[in-house]
Amino acid sequence: MTLLQTLYVNGKRLNQSIDDLAQIGQLANGGICRLAFSAEDLQGRELVRRWMVEAGLEVRIDTAGNMIGRLPGKLKLPALATGSHIDTVPCGGKFDGNLGVLAGLEVVRTLQEKGVTLNHPLEVIVFADEEDTMIGSRAMAGTASLNAADYHRKDGRPMDECVNQVGGNWLQLAQARRTRQDICAFVELHVEQGGVLETAGRQIGVVQGVVGMQRYRIDITGRPNHAGTTPMDQRQDALVAAARVVLAVNRLATQPPGDRVATVGALQVSPNAANIVPGRVEASLDVRDLDQAVIDDLVGNLRAEMAAIAEATHTHIELVPQLNVAPSPAAPHIQATIAEVSAGLGLSSMSMPSRAGHDALEMGRFTDMGMIFVPSEGGWSHSEVEYTTPEECTQGANVLLETLLRLDRHYS
């Protein structure tokens, strides 16, 4: 392993940019509300666009509403790309997504400042709507439906209207698609959003890939009845059935031990009154793993358990598919590079899956992909208490910078 580290980002400037962007959509509790396609999102995008232009990037909006800043390279080659998103959940933190975008920007600022020109063009991408539909990265990967009616945004707004509002062009959505001939590698820096690095005491996570995810709706139908007058043995209690399903999901995810996760996160009871035996329950199921076979096994076993639960509780249980995202492995040579670069910078690292969805997941569908994680304090994310220290942000950006420098040589 040859250590060629010559460049370091300006950590103070990076963290100042993180703080400046966090002013837009900041809530009273310190959280950030910058929902995709909201006024705050538009304002945030405009600030980043200005910074990109100031850093010497050519900025364009593709038809999916992705904002792409491009730095020309010495040679006529596919681009190296980095980036993430700046939209947030209703009360998110200032690092989720933002760090990846601003670290990419800081890499460009550093290269320009030091007069370093890469062989490859370098793109810094702000993906549209990572937190809800992932329309930006999905359009780029060619995995997005071109039919606006297929999207059901949480805020109820039509997808085409949203994309057009930020400068996209829904009718030409297919043109947002990129290939390996356009982008030879994509590397995303992101906060971990979990407690693995902190617990293990490591500084850098070398992401093995983004886990696949299956989402289902679990529909349980029993019979609503008076909670006082209906003897226990005459009940068809949908909540008792649901409780068994929740525990089955938990058991299948934990026994035998492994990396897979499975969650019932949402559950609605109907009629939901203290004095009525529950007649219906609608719940969610979310299963994730790096290995598709592990996901398929878990869901298969759950189906069998649900049939037994339905019979025992005199209810009807249905598993309705909602979402099926295949795992997206990171390119082994990028993983190796990130690990080497970390070691070269004197940073401890560990390999780990990304269990949250990211724009990198979709980018990995068509080109070499890698992800760099930095620790999240207490594992908190999607919350106003999300926190990563300025030093950790800077360390992540330095790993990103050096990784891109090495990939620039790798693909030459």
Next chain:
Amino acid sequence: MTLLQTLYVNGKRLNQSIDDLAQIGQLANGGICRLAFSAEDLQGRELVRRWMVEAGLEVRIDTAGNMIGRLPGKLKLPALATGSHIDTVPCGGKFDGNLGVLAGLEVVRTLQEKGVTLNHPLEVIVFADEEDTMIGSRAMAGTASLNAADYHRKDGRPMDECVNQVGGNWLQLAQARRTRQDICAFVELHVEQGGVLETAGRQIGVVQGVVGMQRYRIDITGRPNHAGTTPMDQRQDALVAAARVVLAVNRLATQPPGDRVATVGALQVSPNAANIVPGRVEASLDVRDLDQAVIDDLVGNLRAEMAAIAEATHTHIELVPQLNVAPSPAAPHIQATIAEVSAGLGLSSMSMPSRAGHDALEMGRFTDMGMIFVPSEGGWSHSEVEYTTPEECTQGANVLLETLLRLDRHYS
């Protein structure tokens, strides 16, 4: 046993009154929405008041908003009383409550028509707000709080305003209280609201008493976290804990077999999103039995199980008392009278607890109480499909009439 059956109600007239009252608040699906203190409730009370006056009753509204129709007796004695309520749940049936009021009215109509005067005065009572606060019967029993702020009506309206609106006088609520010197016995006819009579193939239920009820709120606090990034062994999943509690409640109510019922009918998950490990669950617990010790045992055992569940799931679980209603036994001599009268009328009967709350429960706190049940088709209640045949309604009213005639002699 001496059979002295001489009088029969006019079944056609009774069922016509049931249908006429059902016109008020009738929904498109055939259900009735006549929430207490609503415009529909006021309209229903006015119709019943008119019928009472036409039947020769002196009608007054007590300070709790109960409407009391009184037929003078031959002697200066405490009154015999019957009645029920005409308010409904948001989508109820036309028999729940209404049958008891209108059968009481039909008893009076029959007595008047036949020129029969009882020794005792006879009261037909329309209790205020049985379906929510039971303010009417509770004020009459002296068990109601006199502080309006203690009531939390589902519709959010202040209790005093509601009571005053129907002609009550909140500031004088204590005056609604009656004693054994005012009412020597109260008998309520009601639909069963369960499937016991139908399953057993009996026509009349001789109620042994109204079961006691304890209601709790179950508060479970875990830790909300990302459903993708939080490893299974680092979770504090409030819904997994809740599922164990739901199953514990169900098991404690069913093993060993018995008459008790326990229900988790309402359950809210927070934040309730497919991709977030549930951080908090708030659920309801409703436990009922005729025997206070059975209720206390079940809740005690559940507390112990909840402590173990909290420890195993790394959550905090609290049981917050909401309501504690002691069982209200029916007077043995009234039970015997109802059974004898049923046999005398050629009707099959069986003894059974009332597992639903009723105005009779509160009346039983201060005077001799009895209840007569007639079958509910399929056990349905609090639903638009609630149904009792006209013949069954008439049979119940005949049992009520003859029971009151015998009690008139019993207390002489």
